Amino acid sequence: MSCCRQCEGLENVFDDGTAKSDLEAYRREGPAKTTRLLLDHLRGAGVDGLTLLDIGGGVGAIQHELVASGVRATVDVDASRAYLAAARSEAARRGYAERAQYHHGNFVELAPQIEAADIVTLDRVICCFPDMPGMVRHSAERAKRFYGLIYPRDTWYTRTADRIGNAFLSLIRNKYHFFVHPAAEVDALVQRQGLTLRYHRNASFFWQVLVYER
Numbered sequence: 611m612s613c614c615r616q617c618e619g620l621e622n623v624f625d626d627g628t629a630k631s632d633l634e635a636y637r638r639e640g641p642a643k644t645t646r647l648l649l650d651h652l653r654g655a656g657v658d659g660l661t662l663l664d665i666g667g668g669v670g671a672i673q674h675e676l677v678a679s680g681v682r683a684t685v686d687v688d689a690s691r692a693y694l695a696a697a698r699s700e701a702a703r704r705g706y707a708e709r710a711q712y713h714h715g716n717f718v719e720l721a722p723q724i725e726a727a728d729i730v731t732l733d734r735v736i737c738c739f740p741d742m743p744g745m746v747r748h749s750a751e752r753a754k755r756f757y758g759l760i761y762p763r764d765t766w767y768t769r770t771a772d773r774i775g776n777a778f779l780s781l782i783r784n785k786y787h788f789f790v791h792p793a794a795e796v797d798a799l800v801q802r803q804g805l806t807l808r809y810h811r812n813a814s815f816f817w818q819v820l821v822y823e824r
């Protein structure tokens with residue numbers, strides 16, 4: 611599957627309706643449980659005064675939470691215009707719009723224009739993209755201190771769910787596909803960028819949370 615086709619699929623799946631309901635859910639309930647684990651670990655390591663690059667930030671939960679914990683500036687790169695608008699409006703509501711930047715498009719293509727940051731996060735993002743090596747390499751090399759990842763556990767049942775789900779999406783001609791990338795390959799690519807694993811938690815039946823440090 612080409613990246614163009616997948617990016618078109620991402621715009622369709624993460625549309626205005628999804629962005630609106632996700633933002634309402636975030637305002638009501640706060641970040642997802644897996645996101646909270648990542649945030650807790652980063653806060654424990656110390657984020658005051660650091661910069662954040664949040665790739666595929668959705669409604670911006672990580673950005674809003676880490677700014678509240680002392681992060682001084684944020685950059686959000688997302689393939690969904692609707693999610694970027696939701697993240698931007700929440701940043702304005704919280705009073706930090708002037709410290710936030712937004713880029714629309716495929717991060718792997720935009721990477722040469724995106725500066726390194728102290729913290730780089732990808733929360734449930736690499737599972738939305740076929741070119742995992744490109745995504746991991748370009749994002750990990752931009753992490754000056756911490757690199758946070760949330761992505762599916764690499765098990766027989768997540769791979770089976772992936773195959774069944776994608777067969778169904780093909781059947782209904784949906785351009786969006788989901789990817790369970792091999793965890794050993796993801797880890798090797800991250801470590802090759804000079805980062806060391808500091809935290810790993812199988813946070814649920816489906817998701818794992820990892821933090822690497824330079």
Ligand SMILES: C[S@@+](CC[C@H](N)C(=O)[O-])C[C@H]1O[C@@H](n2cnc3c(N)ncnc32)[C@H](O)[C@@H]1O
Pocket residue numbers: 620624665666667668669671687688689690693715716717718732733734735738739
């Ligand atoms: C499942 S959503 C997760 C959103 C948010 N991080 C969260 O956990 O709630 C996946 C996000 O990744 C973005 N995404 C996927 N591939 C991308 C790419 N190549 N470049 C930029 N954004 C991408 C999607 O547009 C979407 O915002």
